[in-house]
Amino acid sequence: MTKIVNIKKGLDISIRGNAVESAPIDVTPATCAIIPDDFPGITPKVDVKEGDEVVVGSTLFHDKAYPDVKVTSPVAGKVTAIVRGERRKLERIVITPGTSPSTSLDFEVNNIDDRTRASRLLLDSGLWAWMRQRPYDIVPNPGVTPRDIFITGFDSAPLAPDFEMMLDGKQKELSAAVALLKKFTDGDIYIGIHEGSCLEAIDGVETIIMNGPHPAGNVGVQICNVKPVNKGETVWTMDALTLLRIGKLATSGSLDMTVTAALTGCEVTEPHYINTIAGADMKSVLKGAVNNDDIHHRVISGNVLTGIPVGEEGYLRFPYRQVTVIAEGDDFAEFMGWASLSPQKMSVNRSFPGHFFRHKFCPDARILGGRRAMIMSGVYEKVMPMDILPEYLIKAIIARDIDRMEQLGIYEVAPEDFALCEYVDPSKLELQKIVQEGLDYLRKELS
Amino acid sequence: MKSLRKYLDRIKPDFEPGGKFHAFQSVFDGFETFLFTPTTTSRSGVNIHDSLDSKRVMIIVVLALIPCLLFGMYNTGYQHWLAIGATSFPFWHLLGYGFLALLPRLIVSYIVGLGIEFVVAQWRKEEIQEGFLVSGILIPLICPIDIPLWMLAIATAFSVVFVKEVFGGTGYNIFNVALVTRAFLFFAYPSQMSGDKVFVSTGSICGLGEGAVVDGFSGATPLGQVASNVGDTITLTNIVGDKLSYWDMFLGLIPGSVGETSTLCILIGAAILLITGIASWRIMFSVFAGGLIMGAIAHAFPTPDYPATMLTPLEQVTLGGFAFAAVYMATDPVTASRTNPGKYIYGFLIGVIAIIIRTYNNGYPEGAMLAVLLMNSFAPLIDYTVVQSNIRRRMRRLKAKV
Numbered sequence: 001m002t003k004i005v006n007i008k009k010g011l012d013i014s015i016r017g018n019a020v021e022s023a024p025i026d027v028t029p030a031t032c033a034i035i036p037d038d039f040p041g042i043t044p045k046v047d048v049k050e051g052d053e054v055v056v057g058s059t060l061f062h063d064k065a066y067p068d069v070k071v072t073s074p075v076a077g078k079v080t081a082i083v084r085g086e087r088r089k090l091e092r093i094v095i096t097p098g099t100s101p102s103t104s105l106d107f108e109v110n111n112i113d114d115r116t117r118a119s120r121l122l123l124d125s126g127l128w129a130w131m132r133q134r135p136y137d138i139v140p141n142p143g144v145t146p147r148d149i150f151i152t153g154f155d156s157a158p159l160a161p162d163f164e165m166m167l168d169g170k171q172k173e174l175s176a177a178v179a180l181l182k183k184f185t186d187g188d189i190y191i192g193i194h195e196g197s198c199l200e201a202i203d204g205v206e207t208i209i210m211n212g213p214h215p216a217g218n219v220g221v222q223i224c225n226v227k228p229v230n231k232g233e234t235v236w237t238m239d240a241l242t243l244l245r246i247g248k249l250a251t252s253g254s255l256d257m258t259v260t261a262a263l264t265g266c267e268v269t270e271p272h273y274i275n276t277i278a279g280a281d282m283k284s285v286l287k288g289a290v291n292n293d294d295i296h297h298r299v300i301s302g303n304v305l306t307g308i309p310v311g312e313e314g315y316l317r318f319p320y321r322q323v324t325v326i327a328e329g330d331d332f333a334e335f336m337g338w339a340s341l342s343p344q345k346m347s348v349n350r351s352f353p354g355h356f357f358r359h360k361f362c363p364d365a366r367i368l369g370g371r372r373a374m375i376m377s378g379v380y381e382k383v384m385p386m387d388i389l390p391e392y393l394i395k396a397i398i399a400r401d402i403d404r405m406e407q408l409g410i411y412e413v414a415p416e417d418f419a420l421c422e423y424v425d426p427s428k429l430e431l432q433k434i435v436q437e438g439l440d441y442l443r444k445e446l447s
Numbered sequence: 448m449k450s451l452r453k454y455l456d457r458i459k460p461d462f463e464p465g466g467k468f469h470a471f472q473s474v475f476d477g478f479e480t481f482l483f484t485p486t487t488t489s490r491s492g493v494n495i496h497d498s499l500d501s502k503r504v505m506i507i508v509v510l511a512l513i514p515c516l517l518f519g520m521y522n523t524g525y526q527h528w529l530a531i532g533a534t535s536f537p538f539w540h541l542l543g544y545g546f547l548a549l550l551p552r553l554i555v556s557y558i559v560g561l562g563i564e565f566v567v568a569q570w571r572k573e574e575i576q577e578g579f580l581v582s583g584i585l586i587p588l589i590c591p592i593d594i595p596l597w598m599l600a601i602a603t604a605f606s607v608v609f610v611k612e613v614f615g616g617t618g619y620n621i622f623n624v625a626l627v628t629r630a631f632l633f634f635a636y637p638s639q640m641s642g643d644k645v646f647v648s649t650g651s652i653c654g655l656g657e658g659a660v661v662d663g664f665s666g667a668t669p670l671g672q673v674a675s676n677v678g679d680t681i682t683l684t685n686i687v688g689d690k691l692s693y694w695d696m697f698l699g700l701i702p703g704s705v706g707e708t709s710t711l712c713i714l715i716g717a718a719i720l721l722i723t724g725i726a727s728w729r730i731m732f733s734v735f736a737g738g739l740i741m742g743a744i745a746h747a748f749p750t751p752d753y754p755a756t757m758l759t760p761l762e763q764v765t766l767g768g769f770a771f772a773a774v775y776m777a778t779d780p781v782t783a784s785r786t787n788p789g790k791y792i793y794g795f796l797i798g799v800i801a802i803i804i805r806t807y808n809n810g811y812p813e814g815a816m817l818a819v820l821l822m823n824s825f826a827p828l829i830d831y832t833v834v835q836s837n838i839r840r841r842m843r844r845l846k847a848k849v
Contacts, residue, residue, distance in 0.1 A: 013495075230845045304494045326494065330486040335448045337484030338502035347498040351507055351723040354498075365488040369500025370480060370574045373618025376504060377785035378727065387841075391785060392834050407838040415492075422492050426499045427618070432492035 007212030029280035038318035041138025057105035072126030156217030173247030329364025397438030477575035520545030531658030578617030588706025737798020
């Protein structure tokens, strides 16, 4: 069955540096790193020592509360560093790939006919940790049965990679993954897609055709417009690339942790796609790809809205599908920028002439103003296609008022749903951070 | 610009903690961020930001007020020339006179208001907030031209401290700062704020506009004339007794508070605010809708007991501070309703109440100020009901499941 959702609110930010669709270039990383912060909800207990040999699928660390939930190695090689930060917090586990980096453990994939065996497969392979659940936007709790499973079939964020290229021709694996996931829920499996997507042909799923600007591709928006999460319910979410990975595991028994990522942004000389391994180091990824100018760069793992600035020494981080390089902007003195009429200034506001041009912009990372109280009203609503009152929810979160947060729909949202609000906010508030802290607080208080 | 940037970089350490001017850090910071866009980059969340910031927002509102400001200056001169019985109206003399009359009021309002803002910002170790850039120009525009400067200073100080800063500064206030300034003056010094003397500047300034006031002069505003009208018909006149045409009222060559007389200039300002999307069209539209509807109801039942009922709805929204309040006061986002459905209710009630006060309370010839202040206090309640309906929807969904 197909459902069509038309979204009017939202914003497609037009930035230069879209990756051209051609054959991806292979990049062999010098090192790979797995970063526990990428798997929210997990308190890591390390299972390896420096110097251990691992293969794809070997457990690197597991969760303290649910030891069955594991994060596994994306590459075969040797553990070269276990980096800890303040108060011995595990920051990352670094693995240097060996001679055959794709050697994988063999997983038992025959006779998976019930939920127990299906969860064993996902938990042992580590792919469980690649899924997320609402509420809280964390790695799913293995003790809870999801009401439904929502999969987003496209990424609508600025300069995001095109999933179709990676999914086309993989119907067999995708169907196998759907069959596996069916064992987890009595509800439905929904896939949010664009019209004409190759995902339309998959059996056993409810397709949602999403029309409209970003954040149409955010799974939270899809859930909210189809079947919102109520208090006490749990919904699993993932992207179609994770679905494909589960499908590959279910059909072949070996784990494939290679990723296709888009290398994008104004400061990338020739934006293109690369084939590499999850957690690849940025030095290898960016080698020779970034503009050789003397301005400061910001290397972002992910897109400009939700991505993490990792620097040139950093690593490709979850969800392992995009790298954006833009100017940092802290070395740029702009005289009276607030009065500027330059068409290069990017804004949703019509007082900037750039608003009326159809060209692509090259924004930098400055916040372009000062932090203020919420002054303007109604700006968040314009880019929030969910039945949520963003301003009031944010205020409830800041006040740490749990009842109010619940009433205003905290269980339906993830930080990424507030990314556009944060982008357009003239008061420059850190909305995603506020929402993240609110979710963490709620989880701590209610557990 | 490079040398300016270098100069700022050189003197910056003096203003940082430990430097010799550290007590002026917020002031320095205010000027630095005014001159150069801050180089702060995002530390969490989104990596890029929209170019719109609160400086830009405030400056657009100031820009939208410029037509009213310039016309207010011209009209101040025009009313004066009219009052001294002049037969020719030299444009630059009129404007110069108005400029000289208004300038001290602008300066007093900005020095008092911004001074308090600077001190409080430094005390709280915060950046200077831009809110008063708008209030500072609004205050002289909504006061009669002949208001003594010391009154203006006291009212501004009262308003900035007790309406804004005690609540936490720009963005936290419940009532519109400029309107409370005017309300303070209105209730504390009623004789200087109403009557038929204060709305026309009669003295000469720096040798400009010398001459005695002619016989038969009455500086009563049209609404003042309405309030004291006796009989079944109303004839509005200008200050020397000539009949006012509808065009005069629209253009604004009538006595009144400095900035509010010209509906034309207010509409130009409204266009600037709406095209840039800074002010809410929902509020603006519904204030006018409320005013016209209530004006039509009142006009349908004219009675000499309440002479303002004899004004047509169009006259109601053109005269007095109604249009000014609709465009610049009701749309203040901080004190207005913040939800979209709430904005319609909020605006509509401002329009209705302004006309009710003006028409059915002979004590107050004008009701726009009180209507906006009253609805400021009800805005949170309106929003509460809107938020509650969102919550109820969510709770019903939860119940339906169980």
